[in-house]
Amino acid sequence: MVISLNSEPHRQEFKKLLDLLVIELKHEAKKNPQKYKNLLGNRLERVTYEILCRLANGTPFDGSIELVSGQNFPDIIANKHYGLEVKTTKSNHWKSIGSSVAEGTRVEGIERIFMLFGKMNPPIEFRCRPYEECLASVVVTHSPRYTIDMTLGKGETFFDKIKIPYDKLRTKENPIEIILDYYRSQLKEGETTWWLTGGTKSKESNMVIRLWSSLTQKEADVLRAKGLLLFPEILSSKKDKYARMSLWLATIESVITSNLRDKYTAGGQEQLSFEGKHYAIPKIVKTLIDLLPLIKDQLELLNIEELQEYWPVKPCQSAESLYIQWSKLVAKEAESLTSFPLGRYLISVK
Numbered sequence: 001m002v003i004s005l006n007s008e009p010h011r012q013e014f015k016k017l018l019d020l021l022v023i024e025l026k027h028e029a030k031k032n033p034q035k036y037k038n039l040l041g042n043r044l045e046r047v048t049y050e051i052l053c054r055l056a057n058g059t060p061f062d063g064s065i066e067l068v069s070g071q072n073f074p075d076i077i078a079n080k081h082y083g084l085e086v087k088t089t090k091s092n093h094w095k096s097i098g099s100s101v102a103e104g105t106r107v108e109g110i111e112r113i114f115m116l117f118g119k120m121n122p123p124i125e126f127r128c129r130p131y132e133e134c135l136a137s138v139v140v141t142h143s144p145r146y147t148i149d150m151t152l153g154k155g156e157t158f159f160d161k162i163k164i165p166y167d168k169l170r171t172k173e174n175p176i177e178i179i180l181d182y183y184r185s186q187l188k189e190g191e192t193t194w195w196l197t198g199g200t201k202s203k204e205s206n207m208v209i210r211l212w213s214s215l216t217q218k219e220a221d222v223l224r225a226k227g228l229l230l231f232p233e234i235l236s237s238k239k240d241k242y243a244r245m246s247l248w249l250a251t252i253e254s255v256i257t258s259n260l261r262d263k264y265t266a267g268g269q270e271q272l273s274f275e276g277k278h279y280a281i282p283k284i285v286k287t288l289i290d291l292l293p294l295i296k297d298q299l300e301l302l303n304i305e306e307l308q309e310y311w312p313v314k315p316c317q318s319a320e321s322l323y324i325q326w327s328k329l330v331a332k333e334a335e336s337l338t339s340f341p342l343g344r345y346l347i348s349v350k
Contacts, residue, residue, distance in 0.1 A: 010060040011112065014082050018114055018128045020055050021048065029124040037090075037120050044118050045075045045086045052076065052084075073105045074113050074131075083113040085131060087148060090304045092121050092319060094150035098135060101144040101175055117150045121304075132166035133157060138179050138207055183207045188214055212257035223253060224263055224287070225294040229302065230310040232329040234264065235284060237336040244310070272340070279340045288330065288342075292349065299323060323350055 025048070029036040039047055049067040056062050061078045069075035074083035087096045094117060099105075113131040118124070127150045135158050136149040146158065159166045162182045169175050187208065212220065228234060231245045242260045249255045257263070270286040272279050288295075300319055307315040307322070311329065316322050324347060331343030 010079065011082075013060055014078060014112075014114075017052070017055055017059060017061060017078075018084070018116070021052055021116070022126050022128050024051050024055065025118070025126045026124075029126070033122060033124060036124050037122060039118070040088045040090065040120060042069055042075075044088050044120075045069045048084070048086055048116060049076055052078075068107060071105055072107050073099045073103060074107070074110065077107055077110055080109045081111055083107065083110040084116055084128075085113060086116045086118070088118040088120050090121050091302065092119070092300050094119060094127065094148075095136075095301075096148045097139065098146035098148045101138060101146060101179060103170055115148065115150070117148070132159060135159070135166070137161075138183075140207060144176055144179060144207065180207070206254040209254040209256065212255055212263070215255065220263070221291065221294055222298065223249065223255065225291045225298050226302070227264075228288055228291065228330065229295055229298055229326060230307070232311070232326070232333045234333075235288065235330045235337065235342075236333040248310075274341070274345055279338070281340045282337050285334060285338060285340060285342060289345075292346075296323065299326065320350070 028051075045067065049065065052061075053065045056065055056078070061082075064079045066077050067075065068077055069086070074085035076084040076086065078084075085099065087098075089096055096117070098115075114128055115131045115134050116126065116128045117134075118126050129150060134148050134150050134152055135146040136152055136156070137147045137158050138144045139147055157166075159169065162169070162179070164178065169178060172178060188210075215223070227245045227249075230248065231241075233241045234245060235241075246257075246260055249257065249260070264284045264287050266283065268283055269280045270283060272281050272286070272289075299322055304315050313325070313329070316325050327343055327346035327350075331341075331346065334340075334342045
């Protein structure tokens with residue numbers, strides 16, 4: 001009697017199939033960039049399914065590829081054993097929000113899942129990795145979900161941090177409680193864990209809620225930069241100009257502060273020379289100028305969809321155009337605060 005010890009039949013063949021898929025997608029995207037840049041979400045799922053079916057001819061997966069996306073995880077399955085989850089972004093990075101930690105919609109019998117990620121901001125690129133190798137952390141929407149980072153190195157996954165393999169965690173009766181225990185063990189002074197079990201949140205937030213005073217200087221600077229990017233009205237003279245950012249800080253970034261204004265305006269006016277003239281500028285304008293390098297970095301990382309949600313105008317697609325667009329937005333808001341030509345200054349240092 002011969003007994004097979006291979007618990008995952010044809011795994012190498014499936015990996016080769018996915019390698020061919022990525023090559024084909026890159027080739028087609030290069031030939032048809034206008035078509036592919038609009039293949040977001042389930043549109044790419046359909047194209048991926050069709051290419052996989054064609055590539056599977058003559059392989060152990062011939063006739064077994066199924067598109068099951070919608071309320072199922074993953075989006076595409078093969079041989080009732082392997083799966084492929086498909087994600088896209090229009091931003092210039094390799095990060096997104098993944099599936100629920102509980103995996104309540106996981107297709108029965110699927111044991112090995114891979115992640116196909118399409119970065120649809122020209123130049124269009126694709127990457128594919130085992131699902132568990134690109135899960136970086138956990139955030140909260142209406143329930144805990146994994147975050148995806150296709151650039152993670154060896155030893156950098158969420159499962160490396162908690163020292164529990166993905167397959168072991170996902171088969172636990174209550175994986176969420178294990179995750180909460182991990183985050184509780186990492187708490188610093190001024191932090192606590194939270195999870196809304198019955199809310200209507202549609203955006204992700206961190207598992208840990210913190211006071212601003214517990215942030216590192218780098219973390220605080222990143223949040224100040226992101227605030228200036230997402231909420232141009234901070235540069236205005238409106239009485240409620242910090243209202244939207246305060247809500248965003250609490251509900252999305254999980255950071256609480258009672259004096260957000262002081263994070264931008266403490267210290268009074270500053271002097272600045274530009275175009276041969278001297279200006280006395282409000283502290284918040286000087287803060288913006290000091291944070292410009294970080295603002296530009298964050299502009300590269302933010303999702304277009306996130307900008308679209310908070311900006312009063314439709315965002316441009318390229319990073320350079322976005323910077324010019326943002327410069328005009330904050331300059332317009334700052335007109336009620338200062339005569340300093342902020343728009344010209346920002347564009348001059350782009």
